[in-house]
Each structure stands twice: as structure tokens, then as C-alpha cells.
Amino acid sequence: MSQAELTDEDLYAAYRGGDMAAFDLLYARYRQPLYLFLLRRGHSEPVAEDVFHDCWIKVIDKAKSFDGENFRAWVYSITRNLSTDSFRKANIRLTEEYDDESGSNSHVSTEKVQQDVDCLELVKTSVSSLPVEQRDVFLLKEEAGLSLQQIADVMAVGRETIKSRIRYAMNQLKKLMAECL
Numbered sequence: 001m002s003q004a005e006l007t008d009e010d011l012y013a014a015y016r017g018g019d020m021a022a023f024d025l026l027y028a029r030y031r032q033p034l035y036l037f038l039l040r041r042g043h044s045e046p047v048a049e050d051v052f053h054d055c056w057i058k059v060i061d062k063a064k065s066f067d068g069e070n071f072r073a074w075v076y077s078i079t080r081n082l083s084t085d086s087f088r089k090a091n092i093r094l095t096e097e098y099d100d101e102s103g104s105n106s107h108v109s110t111e112k113v114q115q116d117v118d119c120l121e122l123v124k125t126s127v128s129s130l131p132v133e134q135r136d137v138f139l140l141k142e143e144a145g146l147s148l149q150q151i152a153d154v155m156a157v158g159r160e161t162i163k164s165r166i167r168y169a170m171n172q173l174k175k176l177m178a179e180c181l
Contacts, residue, residue: 008071016063026071027056033144034079040127040139041083051086055079073150076140080154126176134169137162 006014006022008029014022034055038048058078066074127135133155140151148166152159 009068012066012071013068030075034075037076037079037139037143038083040143042128043083043086047086051079051082054082058082070150072144073146073154076144076146077154080136122177126173129176130169130172134165134172137165138169141166
């Protein structure tokens with residue numbers, strides 16, 4: 001089995017056994033998702049970069065304490081906690097918007113492209129306007145692909161609370177994005 005076919009948990013176990021190539025592959029797998037998660041939480045690019053690197057320092061430092069259960073949930077938990085700490089240190093409320101470049105397709109009309117850009121901006125604005133707990137739950141579910149139980153573990157609340165927050169977030173997003181739906 002090639003390293004690309006190994007699970008995150010297998011790769012992390014291999015890294016803990018001294019396989020640096022396994023660590024490099026894990027880092028590559030999570031580079032974009034964790035970075036985007038930080039941007040969507042409201043960090044500027046330089047701060048997101050710093051928090052992202054702090055996360056990997058923790059992953060290295062806590063290699064012995066990882067229980068082997070679910071690497072994805074564990075690394076998002078570390079990232080979320082460091083992100084929250086960063087906001088606290090800067091005394092920032094989690095309401096900043098993030099910026100993302102969007103491309104265009106030359107085969108699509110300019111009007112359609114503009115409508116898509118407008119809707120993308122509306123999505124960004126809508127997600128950033130959610131209360132912090134709802135935003136985090138939404139991002140962990142939709143961006144990170146975590147299960148309800150994994151999100152509950154990351155956020156240290158009950159599974160039913162997570163279900164409620166997702167429902168509230170989705171209802172709010174539907175209202176805010178009605179013109180794009």
C-alpha cells in the first residue's frame with residue numbers, strides 16, 4: 001500500500017515511528033483545508049499562516065499524547081483552539097470577513113459570472129455573519145467534513161447541541177442567501 005492510500009491515523013503513527021515522509025504527506029493533506037478554515041473563521045492571511053504553523057508545532061509536540069482515534073478531528077480541534085486563543089490575545093471579536101479570489105470562465109456570459117461572484121460574496125458575508133458557535137459548526141461540517149460526534153468532541157459540547165447549531169446556521173444562511181438559491 002502506498003503512502004497516499006494510508007489513512008491519516010496510519011500516517012501519523014508512521015511519523016511517530018520516525019517516518020518524516022509520512023509527516024510531509026499529512027501536512028500536504030491538511031495545508032489547504034486548515035488554512036481555509038482559519039481564513040473563514042476571520043483571520044487575516046498572515047495570522048492564519050501563523051496559527052496554521054502553531055498547529056503543526058502542537059501536532060509535533062503532542063505526538064505521544066494522540067490517542068490514535070481520529071486524526072482529522074484532533075487536528076481541527078487543535079487548530080480551532082489556537083485560533084480562538086489568537087483572537088483572545090488580539091482582543092478581537094470573531095466577525096472579520098475573509099477575502100478569496102475567484103476566477104472566471106470565458107465560456108460563460110459576463111452577467112452570469114458577475115451573478116456567481118455576487119453570490120460567492122454573499123456566501124462569504126453570510127457565513128462570516130453567523131454567531132461564532134454556528135460558524136464553527138458549519139465550517140467543521142461543510143469544510144472539514146467532520147461528523148456530528150467529531151464536531152461535538154472538538155467543541156466540547158453535546159451532539160444534540162451541535163445538531164441545533166447546524167440547524168440554526170442553515171436556517172440563517174437560507175434567509176441571508178435567498179436571492180442566490
